[in-house]
Amino acid sequence: MKRLLKRTALLAAVLLGCAAANAETINGAGASFPAPVYAAWTYSYNKVNEAKDQFNYQSIGSGAGVSQLKSGTIDFAGSDDPVKEKDLKQYNLLQFPMLVGGIVPVVNIPGIKSDELKLDGATLAAIFLGDIRKWNDPAIASQNPGLKLPNQRITVVRRSDGSGTTWIFTNYLCKVSEKWAKGPGNAKDVKWFRGTLGAKGNPGIANNVSKTRGSIGYVEYAYAKEAKLATVQLKNADGNYVSPTSATFAAATANADWKGAKDFRVELNNQKGADAWPITGVTYIVLKKDLNKTTAEKLFGYFNWCYSDGRKQASDMHYVPMPEDVVKLVQESWKAVK
Template identity: 45%
Template sequence: MFKPFAAAVGALVLLAACSSGEAPKTEAPASGGLTGAGSTFFAPLASKWAETFKGATASNVNYQSIGSGGGIKQIKAKTVDFGASDKPLSVEDLNAAGLYQFPVVMGGVVPVVNVPGVAAGKLNLTGQVLADIFMGKIKRWDDAALKALNPGLALPNLPITVVHRADGSGTTYLFTNYLAAVSAEWKSAVGASDALEWPTGLGGKGNEGVSAFVAQTTGSIGYVEFAYAVKTGAAYANLTNHDGQTVAPSAESFAAAAAGADWSKAPGNQLLLLDQPGAKSWPITGAVFVLVYKDQADAAKAKATLNFFDWAYTSGDAAAAELHYVPMPAEVKALIRAQWAKEITSGGQPVYVPAAK
């Protein structure tokens, strides 16, 4: 397991002020640039990486924030050079489609609310109470279950409006798998998927849509990737984690949840980071996965795609930290680079050649 990552959690703050000492690659861009699509969870960082990468290499990367389900469909249809999803595909699905997936960054899904008098980090929730709200069982903000968790908070006698994703979403996949893990009733009555029949609420498209609905609707609650909560100034809630500790969402609590992850023992790099043990762990933590074809028809495009993510692994950690994501540990980056050299080919030849040491 990559325990050195846990020890490096405190260094995350420094990442925002400095970047890796390794020099970024500056190879010529592929004709027409690169296109990617998918995860809205990943969109803020993808946009920042693309902007910085263009400045460093003159290469264009156009990323479409259409949701994880859309990203999976686009890469399977071969209309983009890479897809991005917060929902990892199973080994069976990867093999059937001829795809390979790898993690690029980690982050957290957080409940956000629009309740008069409730500021960010002041509302405490448990997984069970969160499930009861999204099932429509807890209908008002002054419900006894909410008051018991928040004795010092003045909760209004106001109806709760649930806001959920309307599109196929990796964020929803993480959120509903977490609810299924902590609530037997949610698991049996609603289930866990990237798209499902919601018991109640309004649907918004993308993290952007959910953020907008919550901002516009007094008494609402939704779930978004943490960068959206910070960007919009939304009032995020705290959660009780696996160890019974109430924790706030942060890069440090996401990193704590990921500290025990052993990617070397994850077939197809399929790994979830939900409800992880640890006193400081955020319970709804996940990775963003990039999807590419194993057998590439265009060697130049394939090489350019891996060059972009190689650059991101080398020089993108500071931007990730600034946007409240958690960079992949160095050991995982080395593991993935070795996989690239083995898994991704064009005309029977490797597309990626690791840098000489």
Template identity: 40%
Template sequence: MKKNSLWFSGIKTVQTAVATTGILLLTAVGTAQAQKLTGAGSTFDNPIFTKWFSEYSAAHPGVEINYQSIGSGGGIKQVTAGLVDFGATDGPMTDEQLAASKIKLIHIPAVLGAVVPIFNVPGVNDLKFAPDVLADIFLGKISNWDDARIAKDNPGAKLPNLSISVVHRAEGSGTTFIFSDYLSKVSKDWENGPGRGSALNWPKGIGGKGNDGVAGYIRQLPGSIGYVELIYALQNHIAYGEVRNAAGHWVKASIAGVTAAAASVKQMPADYRVSITNAPGADAYPISSFSWLLIPTQGQDAAKRKVLKDFLNWMLIGGEKEVSSLYYAPLPDSLIAREHQTVDNLK
């Protein structure tokens, strides 16, 4: 009896040890998988990022991705200073910015999107904007909504005798880069004046914080005009205009129009930095752009890097299938295949 008692006691001890070891192993695995990533930058991307980061975290218990939608300029500053694990921008970093960064970075295209001219003109829901007219409105050369040049392209619109109030971004912004990159291509006066960049010396207007800040001003201010990423116009029920493209066709922003603009890129640069504003093609929407994640190639611990690489591959496989629901255009399949190689090569 005593022998059996000792035998059962031994078994119990072994079982307890195994159970304890199992718990420790599970805890260790959970701890290894638990990672918190931080990012900052583009408000252009924030709607799709909110969806992606939430879904990825839900499918990967212990992983948390926190993103600050502070504008592309702020995102570049934070990621180049090593304050966040990744950045996001709608305007590619310049050679000078990349050289000055204390962190070596690569650009990973995330989505394609459109910037649209939004307006609040009482009694008017549809407008067409010729490229030179759009530039001169933001330059302050066209200051009233019943100006003859606007009326010429909109013969059916009842344009009021109302001053134009320009609204632009207050902070460094990739959306501003896209818009000013386009205006620099279609207007010499713009190119030789404010030029292209994420932060400009604006000839006139008031600044709104983020795409949502600009949209908020437009909703509240009759006679105003501004520019935002397409989804912000749709979500806020703000009218946005058609723009005449390089082929001479009037085009309203759409997924198909952005896709057509992206198709103009015949040879993607090795570093993925490319402009597709004012792209050729009958159906191309002219104020289209890629948006990029800025990924460090050094300085991160192995566990954090593993999670970041896994997220990027998840984004390219599953995340891209969801972008159209938020009015972004998906990346071309050929580009996705190439990006997978880039991500896999991250050490």
């Protein structure tokens, strides 16, 4: 019996050693928008995957992540700005949606609590254009009767790096402000008015808004919750002021045509719907189609785990997991990786 136990233990050790010997370190980088849940996912999956592979994700911004993928220094990229069709073709890339989340304006105004301040899209754009400079401006005051607004200068905090979060935010501003559309426009990095405060990543904006009285910035909702920042109510396409929640983010996806969207390129900003949050975005995973077969299989195993076992973590962190019918479309798209 002892001899049998020793042989069993030895066999287990050999098998464990083989798994460890074949283990890979698989690296991803990019968008800070999904970084909180990606960190939770990689930590959880690294503890349960039988191959003992180590998955890592570095939050460096969408633009930097896609650039590193193109140069071959990482295995997958995260981007909130869908990669352009010509770049997908030129660099032989595949992209697919991983999560949906909300971009929220956050403020630091003395005496104003979370979701007390109401803004419509035109007013938000005017603030970020520098056309509205004080918190008690008539355009703000008219939407907030009874709210005591200070005669305080507005400090605009914006991203200093190429950012998918900025792409989603400026895409929305283009839809609600003709002046914004003809001026700064929609991009990962735009020309801001002089006097704004630049910060790197969602954490950088959250940190600067937290310590700057009179400031306003924009972050993915999980960062606002983590930093305990005051969010605002926004007027949506149906004319309703809504607060940012997982439910209002999900409401913005109700009419999304994932099946008909080429390369899953879906815009969720300013969607119709009584409860729809107006600044809602998709965050994508981007891969090379000529990815090593073994690495590809391990990545798909990880992503399948994220779509299934990781759903609860995503929901708990205020993201919206992809619907099951969309996951099936994504899994079908993986056949392009050879």
